[in-house]
Amino acid sequence: MTAPLGKRLRREIRVRALLFGWPLLRVVPLGLGAALGWLAWYLVPRQRRLAREHLRIAFPEEDEAERDRIGRASFANLGRSAVQTARAQRLDIRTTVDLDPAGEALLREAHAEGKGVVVATAHIGAWELFARRVAALGIPCGTVAKEAHDPRITALLERSREQGGVRVFWRGAPLSAREILRFLRDEGGIFGILIDQDTRVAGHFVPFFGRPAFTPRAAGDLAAHLGAPLLFACAHRVASGVHRMVVRRIEVQRTGDRDRDSFLLTAAATKAIEEEVRKRPDEWVWMHPRWRTQAVDISEEK
Structure with missing residues (x-):
């Protein structure tokens, strides 16, 4: 219409x-x-x-x-x-986003496992720059995004990201899910997914600041399906134009039940997001309707 x-x-x-x-x-x-x-x-x-x-x-x-x-x-x-x-294409990404040796080691160790690496991230600090910093390590890096309402904007965003070495997979595009699996499993790519917004995708209700929050489950699903490591990463601003990358591995006791493991991983990653937001609340997107979708009973996810 x-x-x-x-x-x-x-x-x-x-x-x-x-x-x-x-x-x-x-x-x-x-x-x-x-x-x-x-x-x-x-x-x-x-x-x-x-x-x-x-x-x-x-x-x-x-x-x-x-x-x-x-x-x-x-x-x-x-x-x-x-x-x-x-202005991302004009930046020296290695100096703009500082990645300490411990964080780089976590990324490389996860990549060395050979199953691909799923990275759950959030709209904290310089979220558009962190994927470029990962790509600068020489490891294939990709992300998923929703196409804009106008194809000209979609093309602008895709060009901007791919100029930084970040491959874009468009949500809902034909064969997109299969291509993402191939990117992780066959290319050993590092795949970043923003999971801190209530959007019209499959999700889990997990605690966020003490309330059930409908949270995209794709990162947990991919890690559970492939047996791949799940990391959390974000980039906090530490000075004008300079950010420091935070990387941590999300560890849960996996059960072998993919749906259950997806929930556990999503909940643990969301807890990591909350911890970082509490450190720097000025860097998160409080204007987003995070608790828009209501859960009747969060225990249903257990």
């Missing part, structure tokens, strides 16, 4: 604005990107309301002023991240 004319016009304006603005973001100072994000806190009341609601859930012990400070900083981080993503 064709969308109403007004909606199509608004969508076209947004697409053209992004296509026009993307090259400009490459020359915008990071500070200006952060300032625009900070300004957005005051201009988008719905997202501001969601952020406040979620921060009350996560940090009931903090006062409203502190939660608002975190919320504004979160919006600023989005603006900063948009600029970094646009």
Whole structure:
């Protein structure tokens, strides 16, 4: 069904604005990107309301002023991240995202197991840059993404990621699932999946800040199906334009029941995400409707 004319016009304006603005973001100072994000806190009341609601859930012990400070900083981080993503091809990724020897060793040891490596990650800090840093190790790196509403935006995002050595698999595309399995099993690739948003995909209800949160299960499913290691990784900002990568292995007692193991792995990875968000709450996307889907009883997942 064709969308109403007004909606199509608004969508076209947004697409053209992004296509026009993307090259400009490459020359915008990071500070200006952060300032625009900070300004957005005051201009988008719905997202501001969601952020406040979620921060009350996560940090009931903090006062409203502190939660608002975190919320504004979160919006600023989005603006900063948009600029970094646009200029990613011009960055020296090895100095922009610091990966310490222990983190690199974890990645290489997991890769050496020969089953592919699944990495659960989140919208923390510079999430678009961490995959480029992994690709810089010389190991095949891929990620899954949802196609944009407009093919021009999809092409822009695909080109940006693949220029950084990151192969993109589009969710729902014909043969995509088979290609991902082949990438992991046959090519020994490292495959990153964002699992911290409530999206229209298969998922598990697992605890996140004390509440059941509907969480994409693809990372857990792949690791359970292939017997592959599951890692968690993110990149925290430590200075202007500089990030430090956090890598840890997700360890659970696997049962051999793929569905059960997928749940256990998803829950453990989500716990790792929460721990990192608690360290740097200003770097997460509080405006996302994380608890949108409600669970009748989280015990049903046990």
